[in-house]
Amino acid sequence: MNVRSVAVDRVVDRFPAVRRIWTARAVGHRLLPLAIPLIVLIAWQCAASLRLLPVQILPPPLLVATTAIDLIRGGEIVDGLRVSLWRIGIGFAIGAGSGLVLGALLGLSRTVEAYCGLTFRLLAQIPSLGWLPILLLIFGLDETLKFVLIAKASFVPTVIATSESVKQIPAPFREVARVLQLPARSYLRRLVLPATIPGIFSGLRTALSHAWIALIVVEMLAATEGVGYTMVWGRTLFQIDIVIVGMVVIGLIGLAMDTGLARIEQRLQHWEARP
Amino acid sequence: MDKITRRSFTAGAAALLAAGTVAPAATDTPDTIRFGAFGAGFGQPYGVATFGVAQAKDFIANEFKDTPVKLEWTYLAGTGPAVNEGIANGRIDFAQYGALPNVIGRANGLPTRVLLNYGPTTIFGAARKGLPIHSIKDLKGRKVTFQKGTILHWAFLRALQANGLSAKDLTVVDLKTADQLAALAAGSVDASIGSSSVLSLREKGIVDIFYTSKDIGLKATGFGGILVTDQFREKYPDATRRVVTGLLKAVAWIGDEANRDEALRIWSKSGTPYEALQEEFHGQSLKEAFNPLVDEFLLAQFQDVVDFSKSEKLIRSDIDVKEWVLAAPIHEALASLKLEKFWTPRHADGSPKA
Structure with a gap:
């Protein structure tokens, strides 16, 4: 199905160069997503100027910007991000990697589904943070704790998305493949991958956002470095501007990671659609 | 339900506005006085040190017996930083918490004044x-x-x-x-x-x-101030005086060795075991330990915490400790209670002034 949509896209977009002309209207359209952030920023500035909230609770945007520059120059942001991204890199690789494997097995094999389906669905119900108290006792505060929690947070959505996508490969396609006696490699490459990539990738994007949430929360509760900890420290010092800088950084990094995954997904689809 | 017409809406809004502007001037006693302090970390609605006893033995409530004033006591599990937040959003009038968060709050512009020393925390x-x-x-x-x-x-x-x-x-x-x-x-x-x-x-x-x-x-040894917000102090000078009087009565009660056991029992309601408190104060004169005076020693201790916070980069702006403490209320209360001689002022190094 996605094969067709890509094809249709190509037919409609016969003159890709035409699309790149920057008319005023096109530029305006591209700026639309910035409208709400801009409104929020103006409202924030107004609220701060009118002192609707004490400055200790709602610092003006300029102070937050200054703090952001200080934190970037002082290296706190970079150090925090390095730690946080390292944690999410390892945790997500483990969680999503094993999630893909289990998800594919659950989708392809009824035996695996019969053995593991119930247990998996049961464990999936317990939120990642519900594991924290006991994991804290087992692993202490070391990096292992963060890896395990992030891996768990990204594992569940990946498994669900992968197994569902595999199960939803249309039955006629499978039958055709069987009739043609496609070898396993071609079966995977020509049928399973193209049919499942959109589903799996939307699962991976969910997984990454869950992982990011788990990371920030575990850093706020049980860590001594990382972006989440920087925010807690800002709260302790009663410097809410640091907390807000942390929120902005978390938002931007999360957005960047999500966009990155979406780009990869597009690339893969084009690759699969190539005749 | 009636439909809200434009006229009724305008009338209601006007009434609200009028109520909002007139109410504060109508009385100079507050409806409620909100006390906030660090909790012992066990989530109990009881506290330690001066606030703990002042609440349990009604020392402040008795000062307001002839008024309809209500007292509210909150002990925050988030300790000092949470108390600062409570002060910032106007939910706390009087606060008892550690000197370091005292300093952090003040350095970030919280309008507070130090009224007295709440007592010691053994580390x-x-x-x-x-x-x-x-x-x-x-x-x-x-x-x-x-x-x-x-x-x-x-x-x-x-x-x-x-x-x-x-x-x-x-x-x-x-x-x-x-x-x-x-x-x-x-x-x-x-x-x-x-x-x-x-x-x-x-x-x-x-x-x-x-x-x-x-x-x-x-x-x-840990210590900290009992602070009042400028807003409350300026609006309700009489209530502020009564609160300080009640607090001093509580500290004097703690200083009477005959009450030691009862004081420990009151503090143990916070969740810290009685035996632990017994050990904490073992061999200490409670009267000396809970010396509430705003003396050279307290100023020196606060100055030390300010210097520490600056060198550890916990605060961004300096604090003038002398300007921050407000000794007048405690001196008035000591005089009215005839307790001027009860506690001995200390030198900056902690030794008693003869």
């Missing part, structure tokens, strides 16, 4: 059972946990200093009390620094106590 050091840690000096190269940004932070680093060490000689792990237990149990840290609440870990057989701030004395 204990607990090491994982079986480790060869018998004194502060043995912490060199070890992983030590405590909650940064609280008075423990200041008191512990001063204790290190007194032993020729600094925070650089060990790894500091910033954790809340409940997580410290988990970290100790899992072996992630070697020692924890806390108030008498860590003594219960010893009863559970997890740790050995290797240090108490009594070893060093007042220079490494």
